[in-house]
Amino acid sequence: MAISVPFADQLALPLIGAPMFIASYPELVVAQCKAGVLGTFPSLNARSIEVLDEWLTQIETQTAAFREANPERRVAPYGMNLILHASNTRREEDLALAASHQVPLIITSVGKPDRVCGTVHAYGGKVFHDVISVLHARKALDCGVDGLILVCAGAGGHAGSLSPFALLSEVREFFDGPVALAGALSNGRQLRAAEVMGADYGYMGSRFIATVEANVSDEQKQVMLDSAASDIVYTPFFTGIRANYLRGSIVKAGLDPQKLDLPRGTPTDLFNPEKKQAKAWKDIWSAGHGVGTLHDLPTVERLVARLADEYREAVRLPSAFA
Ligand SMILES: Cc1cc2nc3c(=O)[nH]c(=O)nc-3n(C[C@H](O)[C@H](O)[C@H](O)COP(=O)(O)O)c2cc1C
DSSP states (O other): OOOOTTGGOSSSSSEEEEOOTTOOHHHHHHHHHHTTTEEEEGGGGGSSSHHHHHHHHHHHHHHHHHHHHHTTTTTEEEEEEHHHHHHHHHHHHHHHHHHTOOOOEEESSOOOHHHHHHHHHHTOEEEEEEEEHHHHHHHHHTTTSSEEEEEEETBBSSSOOOOHHHHHHHHHHTTOEEEEEESSOOOOHHHHHHHHHHHHHHEEEEHHHOOOOOOOOSSHHHHHOOOOOGGGGEEEETSSSEEEHHHHHHHTTTTTTTGGOOOOOOOOSSSSSTTOOOOOOTTBBBOOOOGGGOOOHHHHHHHHHHHHHHHHHTOOOOOOOO
């Protein structure tokens, strides 16, 4: 475990609310921070740099006011996700704006985070990078990132395929800095398990989609509640990179989940001509294996209070072998 865990003294739980395309808007981020969870969002959820500027101001203003009004509570800082892939033409602009707002945590994904580290470290922020393998972890550390997010098997979004036991243990052989563990975490006992395994934070995405504040339709939330791990389809079909999707949304779009191994763009009759071509994330909904134990749509505040109870109960669990 990292000797000094960034942000730990500002968190109610060792938990980061993962950034999610479409789902993570300021309402969700602010609710997470107020509840003591480090809330994050992808910068591209804001449709322009002007809107992003407004969002950053909104998150800062609302969390600062809540912090001032509730001095006894731990109100978490927030983070922004930057997609570094060349197709993101806004990445430099978004980074410059993040620097002007001094965003406490920048989460980088899909690309080399070297230039980001220089900018963020200059104002005292931290950079955590998303990885799915030891190779990517080593490359990110060479770029100077402060922490790693291990996106393991069963995670929502572009997930890895390695067991968290394997990837976390291998990474801990050469890195004792901050590590967040992602992949199907849905309750406080799992959060405690992630810590016991050697992680500093849990990283939860899908669980937060099934909340009042998430920016997705009621229909999407209901499909999540109706699904189990066996309803998650892991395929590169929609974006070229393997990701996990809800089978129910694939079927609804007129596609056959059994026939998604064709390279993207292959002329195919898979698409139902009655329906418009389905788009990943918007029509084809992503979620991780943790959906099977989601049974309600609480507010973030209620959810985090429950996670905290479960976490504390897990901390006290006796062992017949200790
Ligand atoms: C709907 C959805 C959208 C996502 N969008 C992004 C994104 O824009 N950027 C990113 O770095 N990760 C994204 N992710 C991945 C999450 O940040 C996180 O790694 C993942 O949700 C953790 O696994 P879990 O969903 O099982 O908790 C997304 C995940 C989901 C479910």
